Amino acid sequence: MNRRKFVKTIGALAPAAAFVNSTFGNPLSKQVKPIVISTWQGNVKANEKAWEQLMNNLPALEAVHQGVMVPEADPDDMSVGYGGLPDRDGVVTLDACIMDHLGNIGAVMALENIIHASSVARGVMEKTPHVQLVGDGALQFALEQGFKKENLLTEKSVAAWKEWLKTSLYNPMTTVEEIQKSIENNHDTIGMLALDHQGNLSGACSTSGMAYKLHGRVGDSPIIGAGLYVDNEIGAATATGVGEEVVRICGSHTIVEAMRYGKSPEEACKSAVERLIKMKGETYCKKVQIGFIAVDKNGNTGCYSLLPKFTMAVRDQVGSRVIQAKSIF
Ligand code: SD4
Secondary structure, eight states, X not given: OOHHHHHHHHHHHOTTEEEEEOOSSOTTOOOXXXXXXXXXXXXXXXXXXXXXXXXXXXXXXHHHHHHXXXXXXXXXXXXXXXXXXXXXXXXXXXXXXXXXXXXXXXEEEEEXXXXXXXXXXXXXXXXXXXXXXXXXXXXXXXXXXXXXXXOOOOHHHHHHHHHHHTTOOOOOSOOHHHHHHHHHTTXXXXXXXXXXXXXXXXXXXXXXXXXXXXXXXXOSTTSBXXXXXXXXXXXXXXXXXXXXXXXXXXXXXXXXXXXXXXXXXXXXXXXXXXXXXXXXXXXXXXXXXXXXXXXXXXXXXXXXXSSSOOEEEEEETTEEEEEEOEEOO
């Protein structure tokens, strides 16, 4: 997709969202709050929902939860919740987690038949002594909490799966082409971070994971420290891309720690991406995509990815905009 088409696509999705290139570091470190950011330009709508909560003076936790529920319920979003692409056996399995400013956490992994995995994750956080539930146990808990069992497959996702079955090529790598395709669809995993009026941070992450994965595969998105991390003293980070690679470097925690030791959000995201290159080498890293977004305690934001075309959606007092992330390659 050329740049003009890319910008046009963004415009069509979110007329109010401007498109800007990322600038390195935060030369003008200032207090920006409230603010909400999320992975990928398709999540501008989710940001708006989160923003509404912040404007109603609700806490960041409520904002990120309501925000990620938007793509979870959207049948056209083929990477999250209802309509998400299934695993190789044709089963939609969802991963989600949530973390608040007090270090409370909750996650569900490989959850089936429930649209709002993030709500179940929040339930795990608020109503159980545990932090993670998987598979059947997660579903059992959801049903006990009154969630309704639903078919998460749509005509579109079944058609895509059937098309894939013709070759059944299982390639867990997110290639540049796949990323390109998902950008054209304007959707992908949502990782969302918010800083509220009180200056508190929270985050949530929700996905149907890699399309056509092995049944039972869990990525980074529901793993606290990998797909999401919040430290209310420092900042927060969240991830997208090939979960296996994000887990390998404990991506989001790595970024928060880098901010703790003085890096700006963008520098911190870049340092996590560089860590993967150091570990696995350039040849390997040119075949996988990982992208991070981060916000610090003052509301400064940043993003960085391995391969091009990663974007971050931002909503603050200034308005809604999409940032084109810098990438290593
Ligand atoms: C996963 N990180 O399950 C997710 C997938 C993703 O953009 O982010 N796709 O590995």
